[in-house]
Amino acid sequence: MENIIKARKKEFWGQERFHNISFSFQENEGDQKVLKANKTILALCSPVFEAMFFGDLAERRDPIPIVDVDYTIFEGFLRYIYTEEFHADSLEDAQNLFYVAHKYEVTCIESACELYMIHNIQKFDLSELISFADMFSMKNLMELCRLHMDHFPRPDLPAIWIKCKKGDALPPNTAFVDVDPTNNWPLGVGRFQHHGDLLPGTFNIKEKCVYAPYGGQSHKCEDDFEILCNGDLKWVESGNGVHEEKAVVGGRCNYHEELYVGKVTRENRPYIGKIHPSHRCLYIPYLTAELKVQDNYFILTDKHSKTERQNKPYFDYHPYDDDEGDDDDDGDVDEPRALPYPPRLPNLRARFLPMNLLNFSNSRKIGWPIRGMIKSIKLGYTICFLFSIAEVTIFQSNNDSPIVGFADITKRGADVGLPTDVFSVLVSFVVEEVSSSELELVSLSASLS
Structure with a gap:
């Protein structure tokens, strides 16, 4: 039923035969513009409009003069009520639209405006955003603005890992690699020691903890972990355990196989975990479990990394020379070639x-x-x-x-x-x-x- 109402509202937008109320706007040159709408639809979305049109002191004027908002902003406000489509070209537009939504108590438009500001937070003046957030008690936006004001990553430097303990301040050069859609906070990459493995995973900046997969479960670390900082980072499509050129080494198994940082989206939410080359897959901390992803995921790369692309997992390479005996003519039988992790036994x-x-x-x-x-x-x-x-x-x-x-x-x-x-x-x-x-x-x- 909700979808039907939404679709029908959208069809009503701009239909003259359904209009029974109008709003007037005075232009600079003395001209007057008029916007028309339907009382019932406006009252359905706003308790202020409900009282204005159907209350004991219902508004009798038609058109109703609007003096504190210009025509373009109010049109965008009415358009969202009908179609739930958000339009803003600048911070000023978003702030003005938020003001109208706050005045008429349309909370869904307030949330859409706040989300627009958060998604474009790095493009705007943070001090101006903080003042606006403080005026309307937008706590989440204010915290994010202060977080970004203290955030100075260095893409000209290679990625590094910085140790962090419970209660420590967030390093100013923390790498923000994605956004958590549940609270619109940035996500980072963290890692910690667990049963001899150094596990990379999702660094939840708001909660100040790291989630990493191991042994079929998702493990949470709130103390004594490391955070990925700096780096000219980029997500590259990958799959089947292949690690791309310049991939970021995120950790290591207890038998010294290198693990890489991977990401996949599930139910419109990003999850960061470990790429295990020998397992030919990505493991992510999904809710309380460890989820295996075989292909169609992303691997994190750093422009400054020296990692070379590996098309095959490590166990496909034999540690010994192809021919038995002394190939280098030094009088000794050739030793196994050194590998960064133990080779797989051929049989x-x-x-x-x-x-x-x-x-x-x-x-x-x-x-x-x-x-x-x-x-x-x-x-x-x-x-x-x-x-x-x-x-x-x-x-x-x-x-x-x-x-x-x-x-x-x-x-x-x-x-x-x-x-x-x-x-x-x-x-x-x-x-x-x-x-x-x-x-x-x-x-x-x-x-x-």
Whole structure:
């Protein structure tokens, strides 16, 4: 019904047969201009018009003289009431339109004028905006004006990360990379340490905190984080984990793979997160979860960055020379080429030996992809070292006692690579309520081919 009323109102604009009230404006040369409208539509949007036309002291004059606003501004005011289309060419137009909307208590036009001022805040005189905001108690606009008055980024300098703690003032050279449509405040890029990873994410300037994705969840950091400052920054379209030339390095995994800063829009709201090259995707903090975006996102670049474009994720490059032996004729066998993060093993096979005989006819299979290396999981005397090399299967028997089964892992590790000097890893799966006498260690043999 609301959409129907909106559409019908728009059709009424400029239709002479629906007009039953007029407003007159005195021009400088003595000429008079007249605007016509419908009383019911005006009363529907303004309690002042309602009292003026249908109250106990209803206005009897027609046309009604308007002396404090010029013809053009009042026409824009009436046009918005009918069509909800906002038109302003300057700060003065927006301020005058706000004055009319405030006088007749049309709050939707007040909000539209304030939004126009906020979106163009860097084009206007901030001291004039602050005076206007103070006059009409526009708290949000006033705070934003003061924020921008103290904001002096340096696009001529390379982007840097500045440490920030709870209660610290916002660095004056903080990079504003987008706008939060929920409150019209600028957004920045922040990062913090979490479980050995340095995670880039969304810096909420109004809340003074950073949101970053990790482990399927969105994590919030309000203390001891870093803020991206300076830089000649630009968002560039990307996808599938490819990082563009001059991309901003936003963080690092615990196994030293570099993470980049990415952005995607969901439900008309920007979300900033980490681009994980080896995962071929972008992860963003979406509400309380970690959301994976495969393609059609943006990557943050800095004109001063020296990052080179990488068309393939790091695990597609083998660390060794193409030919075995001594290629440089120095008498020694060639060493692996240095990489900024561990290489992916070209082929990894492992077999988990069964710990108990299982009744497969009535077993429950639970599978999950294990990412990264889970460090130091202790339960009792057992330490588990799990690597993201395949899907591991756990079976549960008829009597619901937790028993670990076996899986033949032949899938290549797409998430992380094992260090090249690792040939044998001891793995033990620990399940709650399993006594120490029931625990058995399973040997994992890993070989390079």
